[in-house]
């Protein structure tokens with residue numbers, strides 16, 4: 226029996242190449258590789274992104290194609306193969322079963338398109354969808370004629386039982402988490418979570434060539450599954466937190482090293498660097514010459530042993546999640562378990578590893594003042610700002626509240642780039658302005674890092690003028706005239722971008738200094 230596991234393309238505003246590796250599908254493929262002929266196809270890769278039509282007309286002015294060091298996105302694109310290419314791939318592989326990953330609700334259309342193509346090629350091809358979206362909305366997904374099965378929750382065991390039972394012609398009723406249509410009714414099972422937490426990935430099933438990172442190759446790894454918390458905005462299914470055996474994690478990392486990957490990104494939802502298991506793993510990694518990242522963020526917890534281990538293990542940078550500096554907002558979003566962030570951040574800074582702190586713009590309970598306070602706090606710390614615009618994530622407590630108050634929600638807007646305001650304090654332009662101001666702060670930090678001493682505002686502008694005259698005009702306009710401009714390459718003229726005056730003046734009224742990202746030098750703003 227031939228099984229094809231597919232990671233669909235996505236369409237969105239993006240600036241960087243998609244690098245993520247289909248780790249979820251690899252868990253499934255590794256589980257079934259001894260009972261069928263299984264292959265993973267990552268359709269998110271193509272030579273060049275393809276232009277696509279944005280469903281968000283209202284954002285055309287905000288995401289314009291002009292040059293600015295703070296610009297957000299330029300075009301809405303398709304990242305991955307075209308439908309024609311997908312048709313050719315599926316026809317050529319001609320599988321009996323096609324498993325489609327649908328992680329994010331907002332990209333469901335791209336995922337269900339694969340099932341439609343499969344059924345157009347051969348009606349008897351069995352289509353199975355899994356991932357966050359089908360887990361949350363199994364009935365909606367099964368209403369599509371082209372989808373035969375949905376797996377809710379962790380898919381390894383259900384998918385294996387599905388393949389085995391189909392091969393043997395046995396009933397599928399007993400398969401946990403498996404939802405299907407039966408004589409006009411839809412059979413929905415509860416979300417399945419594996420009691421065991423085994424890590425035995427067949428890493429050799431994924432070739433490294435598509436996962437370039439700098440001059441080398443990057444792969445994700447996990448040390449655990451699930452998360453013990455339930456943040457108000459988080460749409461991850463509430464599955465129990467479980468850790469893999471440390472020896473299994475080491476074996477997995479060893480496989481990656483042997484395959485030529487030199488960077489590992491830990492993708493855990495909850496990576497606690499102070500846990501004994503992680504410390505043991507970090508000690509083991511320290512002589513392996515691996516570069517480490519944890520782009521999803523690490524739990525803001527640190528102790529003196531961790532400071533040394535993190536330094537020695539090869540972390541390239543540390544990503545921490547703050548959400549908002551206000552304790553009230555932390556409480557409202559169920560984040561108060563991460564209190565004491567300030568002291569913890571200072572300890573992380575002591576590791577000497579570059580730090581990026583993630584925060585959210587436009588949460589339901591946030592005000593403009595909350596956002597500005599968080600930005601100022603981070604501007605004055607030796608860290609990079611990692612802003613992201615809030616979006617209503619299906620499955621989150623916030624989503625449930627929204628539906629109970631408003632009835633329905635256009636799921637296409639369940640993405641950060643849609644800039645959908647969650648309360649009356651914000652507009653799309655204001656949210657975009659905060660994003661640009663955060664980038665401005667990071668830009669100034671990079672200039673500070675390239676100089677040997679503290680800077681005055683005049684020094685800063687001189688430095689930029691010497692390096693890049695276009696950037697100089699754009700920064701001067703922002704700092705002196707409090708206007709956000711960009712440069713039109715065709716007309717070779719500057720133009721004023723849509724921006725929120727209150728957001729800009731709010732920042733400059735409060736901003737006293739910005740500290741470098743990698744140096745302790747500062748640039749004074751008053």
Ligand code: SF4
Pocket residue numbers: 452453454455456459460461494495
């Ligand atoms: S945001 Fe992170 S810490 Fe909070 S529930 Fe989601 S995965 Fe857990």
